[in-house]
Amino acid sequence: MKKFIPFGILLIVIVLALLYPSVTLTTIKDSKIDTGDTAWLLVSTALVLIMTPGLAFFYGGMVSKKNVLSTMLQSFVCMGVITVIWVIFGFSLAFGEDEFGGFIGNPGTFFMMKGTLGNATWELAPTIPLILFAMFQLKFAVITPALITGAFAERIRFNSYVIFLCLFMVFIYAPLAHATWHPKGFLFGKGVLDFAGGTVVHMSAGWAALASAIYLKGRNETSHNPARISYVLLGTGLLWFGWFGFNAGSALGSGTLAATALATTTTASAAAAMAWMFFDILRGKKPGVLGACIGAVVGLVAITPAAGYVTIPHSLIIGIVAAVVSNLVVIWRTKTSIDDTLDVFPCHGVGGMVGMLLTGVFAHQNVNSANTTGNGLFYGETHLFIIHLITLVGVSAFAFFGSFILLKITDMISTLRVTPEEELAGLDISQHDEEL
Numbered sequence: 240m241k242k243f244i245p246f247g248i249l250l251i252v253i254v255l256a257l258l259y260p261s262v263t264l265t266t267i268k269d270s271k272i273d274t275g276d277t278a279w280l281l282v283s284t285a286l287v288l289i290m291t292p293g294l295a296f297f298y299g300g301m302v303s304k305k306n307v308l309s310t311m312l313q314s315f316v317c318m319g320v321i322t323v324i325w326v327i328f329g330f331s332l333a334f335g336e337d338e339f340g341g342f343i344g345n346p347g348t349f350f351m352m353k354g355t356l357g358n359a360t361w362e363l364a365p366t367i368p369l370i371l372f373a374m375f376q377l378k379f380a381v382i383t384p385a386l387i388t389g390a391f392a393e394r395i396r397f398n399s400y401v402i403f404l405c406l407f408m409v410f411i412y413a414p415l416a417h418a419t420w421h422p423k424g425f426l427f428g429k430g431v432l433d434f435a436g437g438t439v440v441h442m443s444a445g446w447a448a449l450a451s452a453i454y455l456k457g458r459n460e461t462s463h464n465p466a467r468i469s470y471v472l473l474g475t476g477l478l479w480f481g482w483f484g485f486n487a488g489s490a491l492g493s494g495t496l497a498a499t500a501l502a503t504t505t506t507a508s509a510a511a512a513m514a515w516m517f518f519d520i521l522r523g524k525k526p527g528v529l530g531a532c533i534g535a536v537v538g539l540v541a542i543t544p545a546a547g548y549v550t551i552p553h554s555l556i557i558g559i560v561a562a563v564v565s566n567l568v569v570i571w572r573t574k575t576s577i578d579d580t581l582d583v584f585p586c587h588g589v590g591g592m593v594g595m596l597l598t599g600v601f602a603h604q605n606v607n608s609a610n611t612t613g614n615g616l617f618y619g620e621t622h623l624f625i626i627h628l629i630t631l632v633g634v635s636a637f638a639f640f641g642s643f644i645l646l647k648i649t650d651m652i653s654t655l656r657v658t659p660e661e662e663l664a665g666l667d668i669s670q671h672d673e674e675l
Contacts, residue, residue, distance in 0.1 A: 452580075459659055534566075557593070
């Protein structure tokens with residue numbers, strides 16, 4: 240019976256597509272859609288999409304050879320599953336009409352993408368088509384659960400993982416996206432600044448990763464050699480390249496703010512890559528490829544919430560601080576029993592939190608006039624920093640405990656962990672009957 244469930248789901252999708260074709264065009268007088276802004280967001284949407292295959296290579300190169308394909312597929316499958324959910328009701332949950340006091344949107348607002356064709360626009364992005372905004376935001380929703388996979392790599396059943404990523408999308412990601420980025424969202428109303436997803440993407444994924452590592456417990460084989468370090472280099476390059484769409488695209492236009500975000504993004508990543516390597520050298524280690532790659536990604540993570548709010552010199556500080564702090568947390572993690580396989584929490588979770596706090600330190604209204612909350616702690620104002628500090632605690636608790644509950648529910652539906660024999664054989668063979 241279980242084998243027929245996926246076909247039943249696909250049949251439901253087909254029926255919905257036939258019943259709700261969403262062919263009605265929206266026509267708005269005096270539309271302000273700009274071709275330059277639209278062109279940049281089209282490019283940015285493609286750039287953000289390529290980050291998920293980049294993540295697949297980044298993670299796939301780090302695991303053992305017998306788990307490369309399974310690890311990479313866990314990223315790729317998000318592009319399929321999350322896209323279908325997003326089109327049906329996920330976009331509505333995140334950006335639909337506000338429900339429940341700024342914590343979730345109405346799932347019927349854009350059901351099956353109704354009302355998104357024509358020259359309709361999003362309230363905070365009036366110069367690009369609404370359907371383009373929806374597809375741009377989809378790519379953020381795709382990569383977030385993919386980030387989590389590095390924490391439970393080499394020991395999770397594929398079918399159970401698919402169930403978990405669906406639950407995570409609906410009950411963790413969508414509420415955080417709505418609360419943070421919707422103009423009537425709870426956190427948005429409090430003045431929380433998250434330019435491109437430090438809170439929504441990286442903190443949520445990081446805390447879910449920690450919950451996953453704790454829930455699934457450690458691997459039976461904890462020592463292994465990375466399968467393909469060259470894959471990690473390739474993945475880092477694709478992530479860095481795609482991150483320009485991630486951050487600069489979040490300006491939602493092709494103006495000066497996008498240029499600023501692009502500049503702060505690359506400088507923070509460069510500084511973090513160097514900081515990670517130099518810190519390793521200070522600890523008596525040789526400079527390594529993995530260290531440089533991980534450091535670069537940590538810098539990209541940390542600058543994400545701040546990219547459109549801070550100056551270029553301060554982006555260097557954010558990258559350096561994040562690299563050192565994340566490196567220290569990795570060292571701490573190795574001394575515990577927590578088996579976060581690819582250190583998702585130290586890198587994405589901690590990196591996102593450092594970036595969020597430093598946004599509250601270095602943000603300035605001259606960089607982004609849309610920042611109505613005020614300037615950061617560095618400029619003598621405390622309001623923004625305190626808001627971010629309180630939000631960090633609240634979001635951390637929500638993402639960690641919420642994910643832990645979802646893991647338990649998933650485990651009740653379908654056993655999460657593979658058997659010791661399946662783990663020994665490797666997930667490529669035991670889950671997919673394929674080999675590298």
